[in-house]
Amino acid sequence: MPRTILLRIALFLSIAIAIGLIGYFTGMQNAPSPAPVADTVSDAHEDDQGHDHGSGEVVTLTDSAFDNLKIAVKSMRGETYVSPLTIPGEVVEIPGRSSFTVAAPVGGNVRSVNVDVGQLVHLSDPLFKLDIVDEPVLSAQVDLLDVLGQIDVTRAEINRLSPLAQSGAIAGKAPLEFEYQEQKLKNRKDARAQELVARGLTVRQVSTVLEQRKLIKQIDVLLNEAPRDTASSEQDPVSFVVETLDIHPGMTVPRGTSLARLADHRYLYIRGEAFEQDVPRLYELEANHVPIEVQFGHSHENEADRNFATRTAEIAYIDNHADETTGTFFFYLRLKNEIAADSLLLDQSVTRQWRFKPGQRVHLRLPMDKFEDQFVLPREALVEEGIETFVFQQVFGHVEPGMKEFQKVPVEVIHRDTTTAVISRKGGIRLGDSVVVTHAYQLYLEMLSEAGDGDGNAHQGHNH
Secondary structure (H helix, E strand, O other), X not given: OHHHHHHHHHHHHHHHHHHHHHHHHHHHHHOOOOOOHHHHHHHHHHHHOOOOOOOOOEEEEEHHHHHHOOOOEEEOOOEEEEEEEEEEEEEEOOOOOOEEEEEOOOOEEEEEEOOXXXXXXXXXXXXXXXXEOOHHHHHHHHHHHHHHHHHHHHHXXXXXXHHHHHHOOOOOHHHHXXXXXXXXXXXXXXXXXXXXXXXXXXXXXXXXXXXXXXXXXXXXXXXXXXXXXXXXXXXXXXXXXXXXXXXXXXXXXXOOOEEEEEEOOOEEEEEEEEOHHHHHHHHHHHHOOOOEEEEEOOHHHOHHHHHHHEEEEOEEEEEEEEOOOOOOEEEEEEEEOOEEEEEEOOOOOXXXXXXXXXXXXXXXXXXXXXXXXXXXXXXXXXXXXXXXXXXXXXXXXXXXXXXXXXXXXXXXXEEEOOOEEEEOOOOOOOOOOEEEOOOHHHHHHHHXXXXXXXXXXXXXOOOO
16 A cells, blocks of 8 residues: 555656656747847947937037027136135225214304205305304404404594694604504404404404404304315315214204214225235235225125126235234225215205215135136036036037037036136146036036936937
């Protein structure tokens, strides 16, 4: 019985092995032959459509898309670029020149205010009208008028006695005594006139008292004197803008009280703040009269506004004291201001707005390192992808008419700042190559979009 079971098992295994071998050989005979290697390579070349670059390394645009993006292309050439050191600054007034206070020349009551805040005023313009209540000024005028009367009486007496003395009717010394008295009165008159000038009246106002023999009870406060700027010329007349008014009609003010504050902002200072290690460079710039670029606001981030908001100025002086808190050094640049607008009001007065104003923040770009015979591009031309930096070079001859093609080219950046990049001439960019300088990042996004279409076949169809 056990022997019969073993024979059956052996027979079953033999049949199973035979069936397996028959199935294996049958499958090998029916399997398809592998594709030739040459055909696969040929297909890959067909997908590339004849370009000598890898998939995803180029971007194509129609001419209309190129124009809509406002892409600019620059032909590369060797240039010299001086890298700047950007430091903060602020527009400030020039001490002793930019501000002018109009003070009450005499004590009085404010009769009228003839100017408004923001109004433009010139020399000899009447600003205020005051009723004089200054007792010493009134007393000096009264005494001056009295002296004038005494001089008239004395002169009349001299004229009467002189003929009598010449005829011998009276002693000759009588007219001489009156002439001596007249001289003393004239000296007293001159003293009183000078006293009135010292007490606040103008020379013209004192002359009015002498000529008209009348007491001045009311005066116009004029802009008669102002700080002079040696840099101004006859074509650049002194003018002020009323910044503050400190009084109002009906107000009584003592002599010397501030009536208004005027500002002359034709010239201003730009105050920069530098560290100690930068001071030697400042000395060089000052000695050689090298202009420094001044950027106002955030305009340095917008290329289109740079001509409007960028100016140059030379160093006027460097402070001889360091800031006790920060240890930095202040230096000052002299800036010629520009008129932003003059507005004519209904009363024919003029208000003025200056383009550059005290308190305005700026960026100063001090010229530092110099790069010669290198490729210079705006920062907008660079695209960073991980640790790689590249630009887009325009290539020709690979696309049909009405299309433009740009190829991604890695570059070596040897310097970059907020606005400019300097790339080495030893990289993939050559002299005369056309490189995109605006909206390079938009081209990068378009390149990624094209590379993602068609299951990786970047050039079987364009995405516009």
